[in-house]
Amino acid sequence: MDGPSGKSALTLFDKIWNAHLIRHLDDGRDLIFVDRHVLQETTSAQAFHNMRKAGRSVRYPALTIATQDHIVSTKPGRSEDTNPTGRELMQLMRSNALSSGIRHYGVDHPSQGIVHVIAPELGLALPGCILACGDSHTSTVGGLGCLGIGVGTSEVEHILATQTLALSKPKSMRIVYHGTLQAGLSAKDLILHTIGQIGVAGGRGFAVEYAGPAIEALSIEARLTLCNMSIELGARLGFIAPDDKTIAYLERREFAPKDTDFVSACAYWSGLSSDVQAVFDREVHIDCDLISHQVSWGTTPEDVASIDGVVPDPTQVDDPARRERISQAIRYMDLQPGQTLSGLPIDVAFIGSCTNSRLSDLQLAAALVRGHHVSPHVRALVVPGSMSVKREAEALGLDVIFRKAGFEWRDAGCSMCVSINEDAVPPGSRCIATTNRNFENRQGPKSRTHIASPAVVAAAALAGCIPDTSMMKVNAEGLS
Amino acid sequence: MNKAVERVEGVMALFARCDINTDAIIPSTWLRTASADLGKGLFGGDRYDEQGNEVESFVLNRPAFRQSRLILADENFGCGSSREAAVWALVQFGIGCVLAPSFADIFYENAFKNNLVAGIIDVETYQELKTLAEAHPEGLAFTVDLHSLTVSVSDANNPLHNRSWNFRMPASRVQAMIRGDDEITGTLHHQEDIADFYKMASSEKQWLFPEHLVGRDTDASNKKNRVF
Numbered sequence: 166m167d168g169p170s171g172k173s174a175l176t177l178f179d180k181i182w183n184a185h186l187i188r189h190l191d192d193g194r195d196l197i198f199v200d201r202h203v204l205q206e207t208t209s210a211q212a213f214h215n216m217r218k219a220g221r222s223v224r225y226p227a228l229t230i231a232t233q234d235h236i237v238s239t240k241p242g243r244s245e246d247t248n249p250t251g252r253e254l255m256q257l258m259r260s261n262a263l264s265s266g267i268r269h270y271g272v273d274h275p276s277q278g279i280v281h282v283i284a285p286e287l288g289l290a291l292p293g294c295i296l297a298c299g300d301s302h303t304s305t306v307g308g309l310g311c312l313g314i315g316v317g318t319s320e321v322e323h324i325l326a327t328q329t330l331a332l333s334k335p336k337s338m339r340i341v342y343h344g345t346l347q348a349g350l351s352a353k354d355l356i357l358h359t360i361g362q363i364g365v366a367g368g369r370g371f372a373v374e375y376a377g378p379a380i381e382a383l384s385i386e387a388r389l390t391l392c393n394m395s396i397e398l399g400a401r402l403g404f405i406a407p408d409d410k411t412i413a414y415l416e417r418r419e420f421a422p423k424d425t426d427f428v429s430a431c432a433y434w435s436g437l438s439s440d441v442q443a444v445f446d447r448e449v450h451i452d453c454d455l456i457s458h459q460v461s462w463g464t465t466p467e468d469v470a471s472i473d474g475v476v477p478d479p480t481q482v483d484d485p486a487r488r489e490r491i492s493q494a495i496r497y498m499d500l501q502p503g504q505t506l507s508g509l510p511i512d513v514a515f516i517g518s519c520t521n522s523r524l525s526d527l528q529l530a531a532a533l534v535r536g537h538h539v540s541p542h543v544r545a546l547v548v549p550g551s552m553s554v555k556r557e558a559e560a561l562g563l564d565v566i567f568r569k570a571g572f573e574w575r576d577a578g579c580s581m582c583v584s585i586n587e588d589a590v591p592p593g594s595r596c597i598a599t600t601n602r603n604f605e606n607r608q609g610p611k612s613r614t615h616i617a618s619p620a621v622v623a624a625a626a627l628a629g630c631i632p633d634t635s636m637m638k639v640n641a642e643g644l645s
Numbered sequence: 646m647n648k649a650v651e652r653v654e655g656v657m658a659l660f661a662r663c664d665i666n667t668d669a670i671i672p673s674t675w676l677r678t679a680s681a682d683l684g685k686g687l688f689g690g691d692r693y694d695e696q697g698n699e700v701e702s703f704v705l706n707r708p709a710f711r712q713s714r715l716i717l718a719d720e721n722f723g724c725g726s727s728r729e730a731a732v733w734a735l736v737q738f739g740i741g742c743v744l745a746p747s748f749a750d751i752f753y754e755n756a757f758k759n760n761l762v763a764g765i766i767d768v769e770t771y772q773e774l775k776t777l778a779e780a781h782p783e784g785l786a787f788t789v790d791l792h793s794l795t796v797s798v799s800d801a802n803n804p805l806h807n808r809s810w811n812f813r814m815p816a817s818r819v820q821a822m823i824r825g826d827d828e829i830t831g832t833l834h835h836q837e838d839i840a841d842f843y844k845m846a847s848s849e850k851q852w853l854f855p856e857h858l859v860g861r862d863t864d865a866s867n868k869k870n871r872v873f
Contacts, residue, residue, distance in 0.1 A: 187835065187838050187839055187842045188835060188838055191817070192815070192817030192818075192821075193815070193817065194817075196832065196835060196838075196839075198839070198842050198843065198846065200846075200853055200854075207676055207728075208727070208728065208729070210679045211679065211729075214679075219827075219829065221829070224839075225843070225859075227858060227859040227860060228854075228858075228859065236677065250677050250678075251677065253678050253679060254677070254678070254679060257679065289858075291852075291853065293853075294853060299727060299729075300726075300727055301725065301726050301727035301751060315727045315751055316727060316751070316754075317727055317728075317729035317732070317751060317754060317755035317758065318729040318730075318755075319729060319755065319758035319759070319828075320754065320755075320758070322829065323828060323829050323832065326829050326832075326833070327829065327832045327833060327836075327839060328839060328843070329832060329835075329839055331828065331831075331832060332754075335750075365664055365721065365724055366663075366664065366720060366721040366724070366747070366749075369721065369747065369749060369750060370750060396725070396727075396751075399721065399724060399749060399750070400750075401750045401751060419857075420855070420857065420858045421855075422851075422852035422853075422855045423855065423857070426851055426852040426855050427852065429850075429851065429852050430852035430853075433850065433852065465664055465666075486661070486662070486663055486719055487663070489662075490662060490663060490664070493662075583673050583726075584672075584673045584674060585673035585674070585676055585677055592695055602666075602668070602725060602726075604666050604668045604669065604725060605668075605669060605690060606668065606669070606672050606690035607668050607673075609674075610672070610674065610690065610695060611695065
């Protein structure tokens with residue numbers, strides 16, 4: 166071990182943060198440089214408006230990239246005009262981008278997609294880079310060893326005008342995953358289990374590094390899924406040290422460095438890991454051998470259980486505030502304490518969102534549904550994370566598999582994850598989704614959400630209910 | 646320029662729950678246009694029924710709390726989505742201060758950007774204030790003072806008037822709020838440092854700012870009207 170020791174030992178987070186530090190501010194915060202600023206239509210209009218009102222302009226338009234994803238229609242054949250409710254914010258994004266000289270990936274662009282899907286896809290997110298976006302799931306790009314910072318609209322304006330952020334440096338936390346994830350399980354099960362263990366506030370104030378053998382074994386797309394839900398731990402930042410898989414993923418991406426630049430980049434990236442003796446403010450260990458297929462039962466992402474598990478009994482909870490919260494969650498979800506989760510009928514199955522809408526997610530789901538049919542009373546839909554993912558999936562014939570099985574096959578967007586667009590879960594309906602939030606009303610007024618992996622959602626769509634582990638095994642065998 | 650804030654005074658509404666998320670504070674359905682009445686949408690999911698009528702029992706619909714200026718909530722207020730509209734909705738409704746034992750990271754930053762006081766209180770203080778709020782279904786007015794970082798019962802005739810509770814807020818944030826500082830103006834004082842930093846980073850880490858992204862000119866701010 167030749168890493169620095171004692172006080173000089175740095176975490177990966179320290180290294181990236183320090184490399185972006187412009188200066189310490191008098192108020193104790195740090196002024197850091199933002200290498201990439203990604204915009205989406207629902208959190209940027211006010212920022213442009215206020216920026217102009219103050220007589221300012223976009224400092225570095227070339228480092229700024231815009232997309233339309235949240236409010237867009239996902240109906241094939243869509244345009245800004247086919248979506249009356251979303252038209253205003255879509256047009257504002259387009260005109261703001263155009264007038265400031267910012268690249269814009271609107272619904273008519275072949276690379277349009279969910280911001281956290283296209284940032285890696287286009288090679289905009291790079292290891293050792295700081296990328297900010299007015300969206301809490303920006304930590305997704307941490308899967309590439311990039312610091313993705315989710316910001317509010319005032320901070321979007323701040324970055325537009327200065328290309329910087331003034332932030333208090335978060336504390337550091339490392340979550341180490343031991344053992345091996347069982348076959349058929351995915352990064353989604355890993356992160357849901359982690360949130361169940363640590364809680365939705367467990368990562369508050371921290372930048373989280375995910376490490377350990379089970380993390381190294383994950384594909385890049387799986388790492389993006391894992392880092393995506395850092396905010397559901399309460400952490401604004403979550404990331405994984407880059408390795409050979411990261412390099413292979415980025416090579417030849419549109420905006421990734423090329424030729425000799427790529428060689429220098431690889432040399433720089435090879436130093437991007439926490440020093441062996443680096444000290445973290447908090448360290449958590451998770452045993453992957455104990456993890457099974459996860460599904461949420463309640464109304465926060467920490468309300469998770471094994472698909473073979475049961476709804477908890479609030480009378481067994483000592484803390485009164487927690488007891489009341491769990492009781493309310495059970496009421497909202499129309500469940501009973503002690504009720505078995507598997508077999509619970511569902512009305513909607515949704516595969517999509519910045520968490521699970523990449524090609525590997527769709528491949529996995531397609532393998533499970535091939536030759537089967539969606540349960541008659543279930544509405545099932547697949548919404549690819551980007552138009553590039555959609556084209557790649559179609560080249561592999563996945564669209565045919567999904568359509569034959571009774572799934573809708575849509576264009577790219579946030580869709581049913583966030584009820585700001587046309588795709589919503591009807592009041593009182595129960596949806597199983599590959600998304601990241603099961604809050605009350607999240608998928609539409611009075612909607613009920615169970616979050617799970619693409620495999621569990623695909624199996625649920627076919628069975629018409631939350632599956633149990635034996636059904637997952639049958640489905641897995643069906644693959645061969 | 647932000648409006649300077651020194652004190653917040655008014656009725657305190659109690660939200661005795663942990664992990665109140667920003668989807669609950671302002672549901673997405675209120676965010677479809679740039680000009681929605683966010684104050685009306687505040688806590689829209691709980692405040693209105695499916696027909697859009699007010700739910701009578703919901704605290705902000707009760708006559709005594711329709712003019713609430715303060716919110717008391719349990720741990721991790723404002724978790725979830727980064728939507729600053731959650732803060733805008735609170736402010737537009739008239740809320741000037743949220744007191745809670747802890748706040749979610751992004752909400753906390755967003756609050757200060759809009760001069761919404763996000764005061765951190767001890768769990769004991771939360772319990773005492775909660776008990777007090779519960780004992781006053783007719784609504785009790787409090788005064789939050791940024792100079793002393795205290796909250797107290799406003800009515801001078803109330804026997805509790807002389808009792809005050811502390812809350813925490815970083816001193817620099819307090820000063821910025823009292824002065825009504827604009828953060829971007831502050832950052833632009835470091836404009837040269839920022840430009841120097843970018844110049845240095847572009848030359849040391851050319852891979853991070855490749856020509857096919859930024860063009861030849863390091864300072865891309867001159868490139869207006871570029872169409873892609």
